[in-house]
Amino acid sequence: MALRAGDHSQVAMNGLKEKVLTLDTMNPCVRKVEYAVRGPIVLRALELEQELRQGVKKPFTEVIRANIGDAQAMGQKPITFLRQVLALCVHPDLLNSPDFPDDAKRRAERILQACGGHSLGAYSTSSGIQLIREDVARYIERRDGGIPADPNNIYLSTGASDAIVTVLKLLVAGEGRTRTGVLIPIPQYPLYSAALAELNAVQVDYYLDEERAWALDVAELRRALAQARDHCCPRALCVINPGNPTGQVQARECIEAVIRFAFEERLFLMADEVYQDNVYAEGSQFHSFKKVLTEMGPPYAAQQELASFHSVSKGYMGDGG
Template sequence: CGRGPGGCRGGRTDMALRCAASLAAGRQPRGELARLSRRCSAASPGAALGPPRRSPIMLLFFLVAEVEMPEDKPSEHWHSVTLPKVVGSWFSLANQVIKQILKGIKKPFTEVIKANIGDAHAMGQRPITFLRQVVALCTYPNLLDSPSFPEDAKKRARRILQGCGGNSLGSYTASQGINCIREDVASYIERRDGGVPADPDNIYLTTGASDGISAILKILISGGGKSRTGVMIPIPQYPLYSAAISELDAIQVNYYLDEENCWALNVNELRRALNEAKAYCNPKVLCIINPGNPTGQVQNRKCIEDVIHFAWEEKLFLLADEVYQDNVYSEGCQFHSFKKILYEMGPEYYNNVELASFHSTSKGYMGECGYRGGYMEVINLHPEIKGQLVKLLSVRLCPPVSGQAAMDIVVNPPVPGEESYAQFIKEKESVLNNLAKKAKLTEDMFNKIPGVHCNPLQGAMYAFPRIFIPSKAIEEAKAHKMAPDMFYCMKLLEETGICVVPGSGFGQREGTYHFRMTILPPVEKLKILLEKVKDFHIKFLEKYA
């Protein structure tokens, strides 16, 4: 609503969001929001914010999606505030189709397969028994007297409960999280990284990795105009980053992964992006996703060393999104943490490069998305800034305590000699071996389809194949005011019931088209899914040839 520098669309993204939220909740804007909305009404006849003709949710969508940026900001580097396509309107469309099926509306399929999001348990993956046992014991401590639970699970549950106020999972914890769990995270990092020291005081338990990423970005972003903070992110990228950058009114600086080289990260491309961005912002943050989402690559040691050297040289704050660190499948590939490589490069790097690393309960072999457990380790942060980070985290009181307990089991699982070890390692290896099998199956089947190319799925839990879209289909997509890959994915959903995410939701090079699909469905269902995609794509090419 509104126009000009004083209106909520005149660069006032925060005002637009707050105004939209008020209306969506059925409240009239007050205070500054009310003054802005009246100014908007005067500037735009007929736009008065009375009872909306659209539904509140639709009005919220239009207000958010149509936020305008001031003219002095280069449009290609500024982005309106939008919901990530992974879980936003696209997911809603799939749910609409499901409702139609339940109402008896005939479709050329009997179910919708939601292959658009990495939700392992929703796709049928079984929980890790030991993790659920410990969380159950923490949630209902009376079970500690039950002979049905193993002693190693009880031992961990008692330790976690002793760290909670009143020995209850229902109490608040310290804003950084339960102390003993932070100690366990530090011990896990030291084991993972071959003895590289980790300080529990640098560990922050979070509401999934997303919460930590958003918090770090909030304390790093500052300035205005050409001094506004620029955040370098990979393209393709996980849309959390572009959404958070947009919400914080920072500058998104894109660097492109090399699709022709299995989505490798090239420092020359980082340098190009950085140098170009200096003309319109102050690039201060470099985000790396390894293993990659949506692209599934695992960066090698040399690449990580080059990135660290680049960050040291340019004084960039490194964000290492490492939530898929357990998901490495290809022979010859190995996960290397940025923390470990940074330490091994020597004190000149280790004592100077600022680094935040992130992990989560949601991915890996656990797939416990709903617990919202996660942590971040932040090193070389200035003490004053560290104090501000703790203060910022205190605003949300504490992360979910059950999620903290789940995170503890990820970093402190059964070890050889303990009662639960045999079952735990069997379940863990079964999940990871299954994912590796499905990654190879998906890659092979996609590469047999004419007009589809899929790079090796080295890690994570997604395929991001490149698809050829004929010019006639591109023209029809334009006629419907849709991106070509969105048009393709819409047709795929309508004709097969398969829900994937258009590549445009993650970013891609101009003139290329992709979609992201999770490899999480059970093997037999995945085979059916891939055959359906194959049949659809061949018919699509024939129709628009």
């Protein structure tokens, strides 16, 4: 085959077209991403499950997945009411069916009315359906003992992970020594290290104190921040409370100390509070960062930036995905 002058086709010496996307040419930031909850151990577990199904003899009869909080994969029965409301919203003709209870129909009709009375498939505003944001605001007010929550400050997303990545994208900027640094706890939920690697941000590790039930120590935050400022520009502090995977619950005094630290060091606070309904240890109590920050008053309540995250997934309703 002859090539005309000006022909932009790229043909290798062996006559085969070179691939545009390979492991060598892909985004190097994506290549660095690791998500440990789906790594080699999980792959081996899947192999063992397959072998057990095929009748291969093992010194055990089942594989228990402890790598991720997947409630329904572990046998939790889905919540029927949620499925009924979703079905009615997606297919409103079912509102005439006697097979659905009245409370599910009322909830579906309310949601559909908020969507213009037409379809759940219609576009909403970018921050989510107004009615649902108002419901979320009422939930937060009730959780925080009556402290007002503004629905205009609430953003709905497809899971807390998506919202966390979105906020990180807003924060990350700079190159070289000005690259954005983000303080994250170790041990951590691997979403954070994976997202920071993909965004080409700098992961700044601060270590929880295992000897003190994985407590967060502000002195450790100061150490991590001081070291990080030699090679990047730290802009955000991520806190997971209750801890994942450590399970610790921060005392109110600790939360106040963290807020003062972030305020003094001009750090954006990210509070991952997905497991707030899973506090079982006697004497432990969940305090939201929003509530504590508000009650601390000025200058903190007026000036400290905070994004907090919750989800209907995992321990709240067990509806992952």
